Amino acid sequence: MAFADKYLKKQRMYPEYITTPVDENLNMIVTIPCYDEPDLIPSLEALWSCDRPNGVVEVIVIVNSGEQTEQEALDQNAKTIADATAWMETHQDEKLKFFLIHQPKLKRKFAGVGFARKIAMDEAVARFNQIDKANGIITGFDADSTCDANYLVEIEKLFKKYPKANGANIFYEHPLEGEEFDQQIYDAIAQYELYLRYYMLAMRYAGHPHAYHTVGSSFAVSASAYIKQGGMNRRQAGEDFYFLQKIIPLGKFYEIKTTRVIPSPRVSDRVPFGTGKAVSTFVDEEIIDYQTYNYSAFKELKVFFDKVDDFFGVDYETYLNDLLVQLPGSVRSYLKEDNFFEALDEINKNCASIDTFRKKFFGAFNAFKVLKYLNNVHEQFIDEESIVVCAKQLLTDLGINTKGIYSAKELLDIYRTYEKEN
Numbered sequence: 001m002a003f004a005d006k007y008l009k010k011q012r013m014y015p016e017y018i019t020t021p022v023d024e025n026l027n028m029i030v031t032i033p034c035y036d037e038p039d040l041i042p043s044l045e046a047l048w049s050c051d052r053p054n055g056v057v058e059v060i061v062i063v064n065s066g067e068q069t070e071q072e073a074l075d076q077n078a079k080t081i082a083d084a085t086a087w088m089e090t091h092q093d094e095k096l097k098f099f100l101i102h103q104p105k106l107k108r109k110f111a112g113v114g115f116a117r118k119i120a121m122d123e124a125v126a127r128f129n130q131i132d133k134a135n136g137i138i139t140g141f142d143a144d145s146t147c148d149a150n151y152l153v154e155i156e157k158l159f160k161k162y163p164k165a166n167g168a169n170i171f172y173e174h175p176l177e178g179e180e181f182d183q184q185i186y187d188a189i190a191q192y193e194l195y196l197r198y199y200m201l202a203m204r205y206a207g208h209p210h211a212y213h214t215v216g217s218s219f220a221v222s223a224s225a226y227i228k229q230g231g232m233n234r235r236q237a238g239e240d241f242y243f244l245q246k247i248i249p250l251g252k253f254y255e256i257k258t259t260r261v262i263p264s265p266r267v268s269d270r271v272p273f274g275t276g277k278a279v280s281t282f283v284d285e286e287i288i289d290y291q292t293y294n295y296s297a298f299k300e301l302k303v304f305f306d307k308v309d310d311f312f313g314v315d316y317e318t319y320l321n322d323l324l325v326q327l328p329g330s331v332r333s334y335l336k337e338d339n340f341f342e343a344l345d346e347i348n349k350n351c352a353s354i355d356t357f358r359k360k361f362f363g364a365f366n367a368f369k370v371l372k373y374l375n376n377v378h379e380q381f382i383d384e385e386s387i388v389v390c391a392k393q394l395l396t397d398l399g400i401n402t403k404g405i406y407s408a409k410e411l412l413d414i415y416r417t418y419e420k421e422n
Helices: 005-011 040-048 071-089 113-130 151-161 183-206 223-228 239-250 275-284 295-306 316-326 329-337 340-349 354-364 367-380 387-397 408-421
Strands: 026-034 056-066 096-106 137-140 167-172 219-222 253-262
Touching (some): 005 113, 040 056, 040 071, 056 071, 056 113, 113 239, 137 223, 151 219, 151 253, 183 387, 183 408, 219 223, 223 239, 239 354, 295 329, 295 387, 329 367, 387 408
Parallel strands (some): 026 137
């Protein structure tokens, strides 16, 4: 029995798409969801231009549509299939192979990027299952993204260095200038990427061990971790965040900073949130000063996380009368409203060591809880603040001088450099 037989029997939604025999040296599969996408070929060209790694790489593109997809999108899909099929005929070698699968008429309830990613990633699992390779690497990529030439090599290198790695995120940078888009879009993406980096680093500064980027175009997981956590979800947006929040708590999750994915900054209304939708909102509402979660909310959360060990083995009276009173009012209010002691009590009943307690604690107060806390505290206690102001405040606490720096783009350059070097 191969490693993924049970998973595929239970979870796979469609029969095998690719019948080409699997190379015994297959080591990595890049999965690309593609819907109503005019810019697929540049993405394929970027992968084709990559330095070849030691193992064999496959690229699986899934062109997909729903039951009620409008004709214009179907026409674009048909053109994409024709163009990509012709391109793939002349772009295959022993180390890099391209496949295109087509899945139309997805049920309206599930049609979307999450389901498309699941189909492609499940197909990748099936490919690895044929050679019983549980440590095969599956990456998420987007149909409008490009990458540096060492993209494949650096991913392979990471998983070779850490053979038990469950996953990794890959450094990304949106283009901030050029002639492809209006300046308004470049200004918008600078603020939005700054927000993404601020949020992640503020969460990390607060002390949460699961603070990593969760961008759909720039992650990699092992096939074994993928099936262990039940595979990709079928969410129509935010699928990358929800999926990686299942992988990250497993541990052995790394960051690849020696290469880049370059996602597109273009506007999009295909999903209810995410980069494309955010840029659309910036442009439509002419936002020049993005408001985000106030940095004080993260600093107050840090007070809580700094005291995590104090909550090990506590009873309700100690929790209520000794520990809660030491926390900021916003955190104290949220913990009471969330009835967090119930989760804490259950954790303590099943923990014999402080190390196990910490792991289970942050499993309970996970990234979803952090987001819920932030929304709660901004509804009841504090106002949102300019991303430029918040980003500067965090950098100050990280020991970085920001005197004389006032633009999102300048701050983003600092954040990118900081992440690469730390």
